[in-house]
Amino acid sequence: MSLFTAGILIIGDEILSGRTQDTNANFIARNLTSSGIKLEEIRVIQDSKKIIIDSVKLFSEKYNYVFTTGGIGPTHDDITSESLAEAFNKTYEINSEAYNILEKYYPEGEFNISRQKMAKMPSDVELIYNPMTAAPGFKLSNVFVLPGVPKIMEQMLQDVLLKLKKGKPKKITTINTDLFESKIAPSLNDIQNQFTDCSIGSYPYFNLISKTGGVNIVISSWTMNSLTEIEKEIIKMIKFNGGNYSIV
């Protein structure tokens, strides 16, 4: 079985300054996981040509798929396309298909020089169509270049995922218990050691007012065909420790 891996590059000073809460990485992450693609890393990087080039090159070699968001608009701070061209030794030029799409989209006389910039891309790309605001993204090598505006990015990603070679989806089960994490930690460790093909994550939460809390135990595996046996072991362990459980 082949496992596909991915990395995400969020390009944007506005995320690093804290002005904007990024939601694109989470949206892509959820969709990759359910498509059987293992997201291994997310980086939020500055709007800097050198940093974009270095990061794209590194990710492109390291992961099967790379997704970038941000920096493909019409203004001077949109430098993703230009950087991608440099990263892959391509010419940065008007893509005629993108040009035609944009020319058609705008009312006569409004397809000005700034908007034309959105048709400038590395040579030899495959367009990713934008059903909402026309300006396309593109695929170059194993890198998918998407816009930063969430609603638009989300639509375009769906299209990308349809065409992507996918792996076997990750199997995931979540068991909630009202026991505290420290109570179950040793037994959970034992169960993890018994089943090395899966990963058992333990995510505690607290209600600071009622002073109650519990744990979500997430069992996941990219390779196993069933998690039932591990599920049973964990439920047995919760009962043994006097706790309640539910499958989330």
Next chain:
Amino acid sequence: MSLFTAGILIIGDEILSGRTQDTNANFIARNLTSSGIKLEEIRVIQDSKKIIIDSVKLFSEKYNYVFTTGGIGPTHDDITSESLAEAFNKTYEINSEAYNILEKYYPEGEFNISRQKMAKMPSDVELIYNPMTAAPGFKLSNVFVLPGVPKIMEQMLQDVLLKLKKGKPKKITTINTDLFESKIAPSLNDIQNQFTDCSIGSYPYFNLISKTGGVNIVISSWTMNSLTEIEKEIIKMIKFNGGNYSIV
């Protein structure tokens, strides 16, 4: 004037699987920016000892301050403290101050072996106190190790920031206009070229139902004493193009 830089490492498979939307990076980012510390990079990395060690070492050399969140609880998947010890060639051992804090916090007989794990840290750390659930974080070299649970992390960060050497806060002004981005792109570029000590970001938004939209123009600078002159230029430009504006 010295400029302090920072990097954030979010340690957590649950973010990469998309199960959890991270909000810690944004909270830290906002607080750093207002403290005059420039956040240059965020990485979300896997719960893997090797990856944590490599990333911490790299960030510790690259940035003045490093913040990590996640992986300091009592279970087998909490490997941040252990990894930090290895990254800095320290012993991974019971910290007696942390041990005492936790022992006092738990009712008699409930400070079990798993909870004791939360007192295991690299040698020579400085504790970061946790006013909510007792288990402390720590500072080692220039790395601040914080928990992943947002409410707890947020409280502890406030404490860290009080003691931190800060820079001059970043100056930021946001001007909103109802003009489209492509309309103002060339003039904005000219203004950016006139004022090279600031960065002018342009963040478009669309209302897809009403088909209206606009741009938030964010002027920011770590070094300039005033942004008023740039603000005036941008407002003049908006008016010249027939748009409305407001200072956000």
